[in-house]
Amino acid sequence: MTTSSTDDWLSQLHANGYRLTAPRRIVIDIVAQSQRVLSPAEVHRLARKRYPAIGLVTVYRTLEKLEELSLIQRVHQPGGCHAFIAAAEGHQHLLICQQCGLAEYFSGDNLDPLMANIGRDTGYIIKEHWLQFFGLCEDCRK
């Protein structure tokens, strides 16, 4: 429980007037260090290994604050939309392993011309876009 992003998140929470408690530190460390998307229930399961008394409600409340501070983002998948992962710096998109949830950010989509065309053709003002790739990570390809 002592790497860069964990401490950074803790500082940001503290800077926003939130208190740094033991259960909160653990939830934050788990999510900040995870390379894969995690649901609240999964975070809870992992957190209990380190702090058996922690309640699922505390996990929800901590995730809520992290999302509010844009430190994490919700991840939508065909199977459900209840997972979270550390937010990207800047504009990036996710590539997610369908098997294990391992996630990587990428950038470099070139959607502006397409959005311009579609906007013109449909009369919509396009404000936002979602792009996500799904596949199998190196390990899960076997």
Next chain:
Amino acid sequence: MTTSSTDDWLSQLHANGYRLTAPRRIVIDIVAQSQRVLSPAEVHRLARKRYPAIGLVTVYRTLEKLEELSLIQRVHQPGGCHAFIAAAEGHQHLLICQQCGLAEYFSGDNLDPLMANIGRDTGYIIKEHWLQFFGLCEDCRK
């Protein structure tokens, strides 16, 4: 309750051994004719205007069958992922109005080179992609 796609969906249900009942016909007509994404509760509200006795459960069950036959697809949005809309023919993506839910399909993304790059760089086998645009439709721009 008598346009092309409605009748087509009814035939397909029938062809798959499902019975054509009054409540089912109404749910199907509502979803088949809708230009905007609808949640189960919204479908239920609309359906009750035509068939007051219809239960929400019947709406869920009908949507389930329509999804199973790939006649509708679930729509994910920042605010929630419980909406449905008529499925696209072929590979297309959605542009959705953030205000009223009016939806249009588009195609023409050119993501193959990007997917090839990302796949090579990360070691993932990319199997699927999601792309969605969000904005304001002509009416909702005021």
Next chain:
DNA sequence: GCCTTATTGAAAACAATTGTCAATAATGGC
């Protein structure tokens, strides 16, 4: 260290969805 007040965990409340079941009605065969 002390005091204020945010935070915690347990339990209850909510909301969305799914399962159970007896009554009803669609369908295919006659």
Next chain:
DNA sequence: GCCATTATTGACAATTGTTTTCAATAAGGC
């Protein structure tokens, strides 16, 4: 058209995921 079979319906209960309530606890500024 009429019947028997059996899928479907709606009311209600059960689940699941999430939020609220509340008294007890413990951060953190002083």
